[in-house]
Amino acid sequence: MNTDWLAQPCAALNETTxxxxxxxxxxxxxxxxxxxxxEALAVQLAAMQGVxxxxxxxxxxAIFAGDHGIAVENVSAFPQAVTGEMVKNFxxxxxxxxxxxxxxxxxxxxxxxxxxxxxxxxPNVVRAVIAPSTSNFAAGxxxxxxxxxxxxxxxxxxxxxxxxxxAQIFIGGEMGIANTTSASAIACALLHESPxxxxxxxxxxxxxxxxxxxxxxxxxxxxxxxxxxxxLDVLRCVxxxxxxxxxxxxxxxxxxxxxxLVDGFISSVAALVAVRFNPCVRDWMLFAHTSAxxxxxxxxxALDAQPLLQLGMRLGEGSGAATAVPLLxxxxxxxxxxxxxxxxxxxxxx
Amino acid sequence: MNTDWLAQPCAALNETTxxxxxxxxxxxxxxxxxxxxxEALAVQLAAMQGVxxxxxxxxxxAIFAGDHGIAVENVSAFPQAVTGEMVKNFxxxxxxxxxxxxxxxxxxxxxxxxxxxxxxxxPNVVRAVIAPSTSNFAAGxxxxxxxxxxxxxxxxxxxxxxxxxxAQIFIGGEMGIANTTSASAIACALLHESPxxxxxxxxxxxxxxxxxxxxxxxxxxxxxxxxxxxxLDVLRCVxxxxxxxxxxxxxxxxxxxxxxLVDGFISSVAALVAVRFNPCVRDWMLFAHTSAxxxxxxxxxALDAQPLLQLGMRLGEGSGAATAVPLLxxxxxxxxxxxxxxxxxxxxxx
Numbered sequence: 151m152n153t154d155w156l157a158q159p160c161a162a163l164n165e166t167t168x169x170x171x172x173x174x175x176x177x178x179x180x181x182x183x184x185x186x187x188x189e190a191l192a193v194q195l196a197a198m199q200g201v202x203x204x205x206x207x208x209x210x211x212a213i214f215a216g217d218h219g220i221a222v223e224n225v226s227a228f229p230q231a232v233t234g235e236m237v238k239n240f241x242x243x244x245x246x247x248x249x250x251x252x253x254x255x256x257x258x259x260x261x262x263x264x265x266x267x268x269x270x271x272x273p274n275v276v277r278a279v280i281a282p283s284t285s286n287f288a289a290g291x292x293x294x295x296x297x298x299x300x301x302x303x304x305x306x307x308x309x310x311x312x313x314x315x316x317a318q319i320f321i322g323g324e325m326g327i328a329n330t331t332s333a334s335a336i337a338c339a340l341l342h343e344s345p346x347x348x349x350x351x352x353x354x355x356x357x358x359x360x361x362x363x364x365x366x367x368x369x370x371x372x373x374x375x376x377x378x379x380x381x382l383d384v385l386r387c388v389x390x391x392x393x394x395x396x397x398x399x400x401x402x403x404x405x406x407x408x409x410x411l412v413d414g415f416i417s418s419v420a421a422l423v424a425v426r427f428n429p430c431v432r433d434w435m436l437f438a439h440t441s442a443x444x445x446x447x448x449x450x451x452a453l454d455a456q457p458l459l460q461l462g463m464r465l466g467e468g469s470g471a472a473t474a475v476p477l478l479x480x481x482x483x484x485x486x487x488x489x490x491x492x493x494x495x496x497x498x499x500x
Numbered sequence: 501m502n503t504d505w506l507a508q509p510c511a512a513l514n515e516t517t518x519x520x521x522x523x524x525x526x527x528x529x530x531x532x533x534x535x536x537x538x539e540a541l542a543v544q545l546a547a548m549q550g551v552x553x554x555x556x557x558x559x560x561x562a563i564f565a566g567d568h569g570i571a572v573e574n575v576s577a578f579p580q581a582v583t584g585e586m587v588k589n590f591x592x593x594x595x596x597x598x599x600x601x602x603x604x605x606x607x608x609x610x611x612x613x614x615x616x617x618x619x620x621x622x623p624n625v626v627r628a629v630i631a632p633s634t635s636n637f638a639a640g641x642x643x644x645x646x647x648x649x650x651x652x653x654x655x656x657x658x659x660x661x662x663x664x665x666x667a668q669i670f671i672g673g674e675m676g677i678a679n680t681t682s683a684s685a686i687a688c689a690l691l692h693e694s695p696x697x698x699x700x701x702x703x704x705x706x707x708x709x710x711x712x713x714x715x716x717x718x719x720x721x722x723x724x725x726x727x728x729x730x731x732l733d734v735l736r737c738v739x740x741x742x743x744x745x746x747x748x749x750x751x752x753x754x755x756x757x758x759x760x761l762v763d764g765f766i767s768s769v770a771a772l773v774a775v776r777f778n779p780c781v782r783d784w785m786l787f788a789h790t791s792a793x794x795x796x797x798x799x800x801x802a803l804d805a806q807p808l809l810q811l812g813m814r815l816g817e818g819s820g821a822a823t824a825v826p827l828l829x830x831x832x833x834x835x836x837x838x839x840x841x842x843x844x845x846x847x848x849x850x
Contacts, residue, residue: 179589180596181577181703186792186812188823227531227849235846239529244839246530253833353531354849442536460810461827462536473538476826477811483603489594496585499577499704 151299155306160430161407164200171196171204177490181499185484187458188477191436192485195478198409198434199318203486206319206478209256209411210312211468212399213240213247213323214305216263216391217283219292220370221328225363227354230283230327234265237325241272246465247323250472257315261304263391278304280391287335287388288370291377298382301391305398313408319436319478320410322399322417323468324392327353330443333419335367335388337449339378340422345371348445350415352464381426389423396420397427404431411478413471414441414464418449425453436478439463439470501649505656510780511757514550521546521554527840531849535834537808538827541786542835545828548759548784549668553836556669556828559606559761560662561818562749563590563597563673564655566613566741567633569642570720571678575713577704580633580677584615587675591622596815597673600822607665611658613651613741628654630741637685637738638720641727648732651741655748663758669786669828670760672749672767673818674742677703680793683769685717685738687799689728690772695721698795700765731776739773746770747777754781761828763821764791764814768799775803786828789813789820 171193176182183189195204215237221230239245240260243252251258260275262268266282269275280300284292293301305322312320326332330352337348345367351360367388371378374387385394397420403410404424412421412435424431432453439459440446450457458477463470491498521543526532533539545554565587571580589595590610593602601608610625612618616632619625630650634642643651655672662670676682680702687698695717701710721728724737735744747770753760754774762771762785774781782803789809790796800807808827813820841848 178596179586179594180815184703184813184815185596185819186814188811188813229847229850231847235844236529239839239844239846242839242844244529244844246528246535246834246838249833249837250830252837253830353534458811461538461808463534463538464536465530465534469535473827473830476830477823480600480603480823480826483599484596487593487599487602488596489589489592494585494589494592494594496589497579497581500579 151296151303153299156401158405160404160433163197163433167200167202168193168197170202174202178488179491179494179496188481188484191478191481195409195482204482206482208316208318209254209321209475210315210317211247211251211256211258211321211323211472212308213260213325213467214263214392214395215260215265215325217266218326218328218332218390219284219286220288220331222286223288223366225331225366226328226352228327231267233325233327234267234269237262237265237269237275238272241275245467246469247467247472250469254472254475261308261395263301263304263395284390288366291387292389293386295386298386298394301394302398305395306402309399309402309406309408313406320403320408321468321471322396323413324396324416324466326390326392329390329392329416331363331367332388332390332393333416334445335370336384336419336423337445338367338371339384339388340381340426341448341452343448348448350444381423385423393420397423400424400431401428404434409434409436411436411438411471411474413438413468414466415443415446416466418446418453422449422453438474501646501653503649506751508755510754510783513547513783517550517552518543518547520552524552528838529841529844529846538831538834541828541831545759545832554832556832558666558668559604559671559825560665560667561597561601561606561608561671561673561822562658563610563675563817564613564742564745565610565615565675567616568676568678568682568740569634569636570638570681572636573638573716575681575716576678576702578677581617583675583677584617584619587612587615587619587625588622591625595817596819597817597822600819604822604825607667611654611745613654613745634740638716641737642739643736645736648736648744651744652748655745656752659749659752659756659758663756670753670758671818671821672746673763674746674766674816676740676742679740679742679766681713681717682738682740682743683766684795685720686734686769686773687795688717688721689734689738690731690776691798691802693798698798700794731773735773743770747773750774750781751778754784759784759786761786761788761821761824763788763818764816765793765796766816768796768803772799772803788824
């Protein structure tokens with residue numbers, strides 16, 4: 151598999167349209183700064199899209215699904231069969247992200263990277279199966295180098311499809327029973343934090359379950375200690391197919407000038423991997439929400455991210471990011487359609 | 501003017517549909533609680549609307565505009581002419597709330613309660629002029645009892661129009677140069693807090709301006725000390741026409757079983773007046789956002805309110821509430837349209 155694309159540079163933000171958008175904000179009929187984060191959001195999108203008046207009517211959502219060998223260590227509140235079952239639920243329109251995508255008029259594709267019970271062929275499900283699951287990273291590396299390359303490429307392919315379909319923003323989501331264990335392990339390795347600090351309840355572990363999860367992660371980090379210096383090695387040793395695909399998607403989005411709206415804990419960990427691999431990737435990221443998963447705040451701080459929403463969501467699937475899309479749209483509508491003081495004949499500040 | 505309506509009882513929430521909605525949330529294909537505040541929101545709307553599956557497709561926004569005599573005390577960063585100028589801007593579609601209402605497909609009406617420079621007749625502007633402005637409350641009561649009754653009634657009338665038009669939620673907004681001074685004075689009187697704590701920059705005062713504003717409020721509160729025991733007397737002494745109209749709207753909404761989405765600092769102060777007048781009014785309120793105006797947090801705490809958004813907005817006009825409408829809609833879509841575990845054939849928790 152060709153991994154040369156990983157070394158491509160990021161696209162540059164457009165500083166001219168950023169400056170024009172910022173100037174426009176200053177002329178709109180409102181006290182300066184009174185629309186808060188919505189003002190900065192419109193200006194940032196103007197820089198990303200290279201236009202003074204940005205738009206996010208066309209949103210593309212990709213859900214990456216994959217199973218985790220680490221699930222055998224009893225680290226999740228739900229059985230592993232759920233990953234494959236949820237792929238069907240996404241395809242049939244019954245999952246949270248399906249409902250959100252429909253409400254937003256967003257393109258939704260599911261990328262099946264490998265599940266223990268294979269859901270088979272479905273419309274809008276891209277088969278990119280690598281293996282039925284990763285290996286148990288408490289016993290060895292989660293994946294081979296070739297598997298990692300395949301997963302990264304699957305993320306890139308999804309972004310390129312989104313671009314082909316005219317997407318103005320890309321949202322990645324994930325589904326994979328036990329993937330908060332993998333994400334917590336990655337975050338611990340990249341941030342040099344303890345699993346006791348970053349492991350959380352995920353889909354609903356009790357405190358005993360969380361403590362056990364932290365011990366499993368601790369053991370795995372000790373096992374892989376010699377191989378955790380580089381972000382892609384961390385991903386290979388303790389990651390998941392869907393987390394690697396998200397990281398690949400974020401890298402490809404930055405290379406192709408596609409803004410991304412990052413979802414919750416797991417997506418942010420994938421974002422951290424991508425940013426550690428190439429820091430300029432950060433320029434292309436907007437952050438949707440702060441998850442209830444306790445490790446998220448630490449990861450957001452490492453990314454210097456101030457998310458738009460704090461609703462206590464912790465579902466994954468890109469659901470928090472989808473929920474924030476209307477804020478982006480309203481920020482653009484205000485920026486593009488409000489009258490200036492001169493146009494409206496309204497007196498400016500004293 | 502007949503004020504008998506003020507004594508009418510609130511409508512009751514529907515505890516049967518609340519329980520049914522809560523049960524439904526427990527069956528949807530997601531870990532329990534993983535949609536955070538969106539779950540509670542759907543359940544609360546179910547109780548308010550008396551249906552298991554609520555909807556807020558039809559939103560009505562009313563902007564109450566009025567001028568303030570206290571503006572002569574130099575308490576605002578913008579000239580008083582702006583109130584009337586902005587009424588025209590609302591009507592022409594150039595203001596933030598106009599853009600938001602259009603983007604949301606919401607009904608927008610402006611209620612002109614009296615401005616120093618009269619904007620005249622405009623489509624979608626209801627003329628309910630009481631006087632060109634309130635009186636300077638640093639020198640005497642802001643309004644007479646009859647004026648207060650007129651303003652309260654104007655709010656009620658607006659809610660009744662919204663109901664006639666089939667609104668499923670009511671949003672009140674306000675415009676009135678110097679109205680954060682009035683709102684801060686009301687909040688100080690009701691909460692027994694100092695103006696130094698609750699007065700803020702409003703549309704953009706510097707620290708010297710804020711200090712002056714606090715002194716003006718302090719002086720006014722001393723002047724009216726003997727008349728600040730009852731919430732409607734507080735409103736009459738240091739309130740504004742638009743703040744009184746908002747309070748009247750919230751009272752009438754609760755009486756008529758209409759959910760309201762409360763905007764920022766000034767709207768929340770009006771909400772506090774209404775709740776102090778009749779505590780059951782609180783049952784019909786949802787809170788949209790936490791304003792950057794520093795006094796807002798104290799008012800929200802007094803109302804035991806946890807708003808949906810924290811975006812640093814401080815524009816008024818109902819703009820924060822309008823920005824939160826998509827969250828209500830998505831909460832309803834998720835609640836109404838997600839598959840249950842049984843429907844989707846997805847395994848439940850271990």
